[in-house]
Amino acid sequence: TPLVHFYRANPDATAFDVARLKEALAKALVAFYPLAGRLDIDNEGRTEIICNNEGVLFVVACPRVVRIGDTGGDPNQCRLTQSLLPHTRPPPELTARHNPASGDDGGDGVSPLNNDRIEGRRRDLVTDDDEHAWLDDVHDGGGHDPCGARRQRHRHGQEPVDAAMVEVVHLGTAVHHDAVDGSCFFHFLQTWSTFSRDSDGAAVELPCHDRSLLRPRSPPVVDPGALSVLFPKVTFSKTSGPTATVAFTIFKDQVATLKRLCGGASTLCSVNALVWRRVCVARRLPPHVRVSLSFPANVRRSLRPPLPDRYFGNALFWLGTTSAARDVATESSLTSIARRIADAIARMDDEVVRSAIDYVELAETESRPLKGSMPETDLRITSWLGTDSL
DSSP states (O other), X not given: OEEEEEEOOOSOTTTTOHHHXXXXXXXXXXXXXXXXXXXXXXXXXXXXXXXXXXXXXXXXXXXXXXOGGGGOSOGXXXXXXXXXXXXXXXXXXXXXXXXXXXXXXXXXXXXXXXXXXXXXXXXXXXXXOGGGEEXXXXXXXXXXXXXXXXXXXXXXXXXXXXXXXXSOEEEEEEOOTTTOOHHHHHHHHHHHHHHHHHGGGOOOOXXXXXXXXXXXXXXXXXOGGGGGTBOOEEEEBOOOSOOOOOOOOOOHHHHHHHHHHTTSOOHHHHHHHHHHHHHHHHHTOOTTSEEEEEEEEEOTTTSSSOOOTTBOSOOEEEEEEEEEHHHHHSOSOHHHHHHHHHHHXXXXXXXXXXXXXXXXXXXXXXXXXXXXXXXXXXXXXXXXXXXXXX
């Protein structure tokens, strides 16, 4: 998952000192040591994390001219934003798994809940490996790339960045969802930030690495009733035409009005209800066709006992609801649509979560790659509401 943070000019020149950021990153990785490992596939075809202390890629880039407005409203389409994200090559085992030689463009994918495992031992990750620390000077090459076309690479430290001359700082990160979910990654970023600000005096909350808390039952048992709200599988087909990415902004007062129209439903239920209805209308689906809406749910508070607040791993699964297209597209009130979504969320309890874990354990692990497009009858929405972002 790529993520870019933008920071305006800061009179404190030490706030984005490269050496300070790198030292703080090394300290944060001691507690979050799986992030310094490598993804691999075990003998059973499941994703695992090898804690081998190989470290993370650390890059410093100096663009020619960058303004926050240069990124536009759509990060996915902006070449500047893409250039601010780290690029790594996955291991051949993962490449072979997700891009088989068969070239099949469709398939069913099982969405893992806790399908990854950590192997290896914890090591001291406070290292200074220049192989993972580069300084990229980006010069004006006369091309259309807003960062310039010609790039020269130097060892970190030979040409230090003058923090006093920096007007805008961009912090780009990328993490694989097989390793952690969004809550865990933001916890890591907050820890990194705290170490950078307070150094050795930083007061941080350590992550919990006990993966046995989400271990399948023995034997695994899936409650049939749970399958009505679980959406662990998704079917993809070959894309029939071009796709477009568009960003829509919903302002705070609009959200408040929408929530009133939905009978006082939560922001998540209200926005999902509106999007689901408008998508069904735009797709002009036959009235009798069954349509589905699914979204990821954080299960940390749903288990009994609950997971620790700082549990490190994946604690998400997909749940949702179905209905006839006519009921979603022609419903006189958004309240009933929002209520369908709220009812699915209310069903999320310890038994549903345990059934989801057991379902993943029983499911086929060697699934085909997720390529192409979802059926027009299906809609998946990912929300960052409630995530402890920076």
